[in-house]
Amino acid sequence: MITTDRHRILEIFKNLVKIDALSCNEKPVADFVREFLKGKSVTVTEDNSGKETGSNTGNIIIKRGTGGKFMLTAHMDTARTTENITVVVDEGTGKIHTDGRTILGADNRQGMATILYLIELAENNPEIEDFTAVFFTCEETTLGGSKNLEVPAWVEAGIVFDSSHLPGKFVYRAPGSKTFTLEILGRASHSGIAPEKGINAIGIAAASIARLKQGRLDDDTTMNIGIIEGGTATNVVPEKVKIVGEVRSFKPQRLEEELERVLNTFEEEVKTAGAAITKAIYEDFTPYELSPDHLAYQLAYNAIRATNMEPQPVISFGGSDANSLNGLGIPSVNLGIGAQNPHANDEFVMWEDMVTTANIGLNIVRKK
Template sequence: MIPSRLIEIFLQVIQINALSANEKPLADFINSFLTNLGYKVEFDDSAKFTQSNTGNLICKIGSGGDFVMTAHMDTARPTENVKPMIKEDRITSSGDTVLGVDNREGVAVLLYSLERIALEKIPVKDFTVAFTTCEETTLFGSKYLGLNGNIKKGFVFDSGYRPGSFIYSACGAIGFNLKIFGRASHSGIAPEKGINSLLIAANAITKLPLGRIDEETTMNIGTLKSGSAVNVIPELTEVVGEVRSFNLDKAENYFRQLVKTFEEEAEKLNAKIEYDYFWDFKPYTIKENSDVYKEILRAITKVGLVPSPKISLGGSDANSLNAKGIESVNIGIGAQNPHSNDEFVYIEDLIKSAEIALELVKKD
């Protein structure tokens, strides 16, 4: 098959609008595509956890093997009005919408590879392919991905780095919601009777090490909500943010430091705080002597590229898989300027990504 078929599949999937939790239109397309090639497709029961209108789509080749290759079906922004354009060495949108490279490129790469395997009868290992939901919002699709217990390794086709690169280590993120309870009072007539929860938040925030704390840790306050009227002392202030780190203990320690800072400031004015926190995704680091690390090195080298291991302060389905005990890397496919109207992909990167996918599954 010539690469034009790969481009054709890519252009098809980017024009299917499927946002997070509304992936069914693309899932239906993939289901039909694979079924027509003779593959058996299954849907897991993740929808009851993700609230998506479809489960993750799973396709086993042979017994399903001991490794999975994944791409996520959702895009961060709509693609229903996308007008793809081929300009010399790249595919881009008209500039009015996103292109949907993140992660329709990964979807196209896996579909194209499966089509070649079926039509050309390429000898391959047993393996599993999964198309996940809700990656852009919560990673819940991969978190609740229903794989059998034989899966030990994962290859996620979703990194914006160009082919040859792969993410072997990624941070984790603690998300938190914190509420400060003060006392409302008229700000003109009786300000002394009020307890200003917004002031407490401001005082605490100025004492936090926001931004990049060190080379592996960041802290951010993302939203601050407070007040009911200009003449009322703010009774309630809500603070939402996150702490990211490659080091699980360090992330939790900085979060505890954050809570302590808010508690101390609240105590000064006889206010109270409540909070809850959760791991959006946990960090992972794949060792160089692991099978998945060795296999991606081999595949990248085999297609004529120089392997470039990377670290990332972003989360992906690879975080979820590693949290399940499935050692996984996130493979560079070259999605440029993701989520923006300037999003594009080099045709060369699309082709090389497909070559890597096939190299991973071919029999030795």
């Protein structure tokens, strides 16, 4: 009978969050993983994704035995620094947080701690089947690590330990997203002496935005303009303005429709004003939806049930490494681990949720 050591999981987690590693600088975490796994019956490799992401390390791939049919994943970077972190554990409530000066880094060092603990638990344990683990780079910025993963040939499904939902929930459906960056070029002129000679780029942007509906467009689709940069002085008709926004949708066709609506609106206003525009489109992540017959869905569902919980498949409007993996042809879900208030200084996780996540993970890798 395998039992979960709550103190060991916490110890691994606390060691991980002490490592300050933002996106593209995950090498200290990768080095920690290699040291942690020394002497264990696994094969550790690093892929070549760093050439694409710009990170100082590639993704770390860990193969137990044959590698099995599925992989457990988490990402090595944090959204903000954990430098000089002080971890506080409230023994009464079980709440794990910081002293408020930094984030906790549970997103996603808790996912990493769970997987490393499972690898440690699996050592010389005949009750646990072979599996693969992958630790990604650059999740917080571009999902670059998972997008550029050199997928192990034997893997058929992925379980991502990275959802802020509580244990018991898992994300089986998530939207795709595309970012648009537009630059409008008007004409500068003195705003007091000769405003007629200018073409106001900010004015064009304002007219375009005023015509566009933003926010939740329907049950499946959102659009947001989040960045506007332009102008040089109050007495100069602004020559340039940069606009950055995104469209998200569960349905690829709706995503393309709304993106086209945005671009057409800006182009019409630019043409009317006699200005010029440049456009750049970047695919942030692809949408996915798994049915109950997929292996990843079944692994998560059955493991949660085996942990004496009611499985709750949920949808999310956020993107994760699960989007990338599905886009690469590896059906994957994102498991709730209970890391709450991610990216904020009041980020926390309950110790009990940490243990429950480990138990769900154990039921995923336990021989059936």
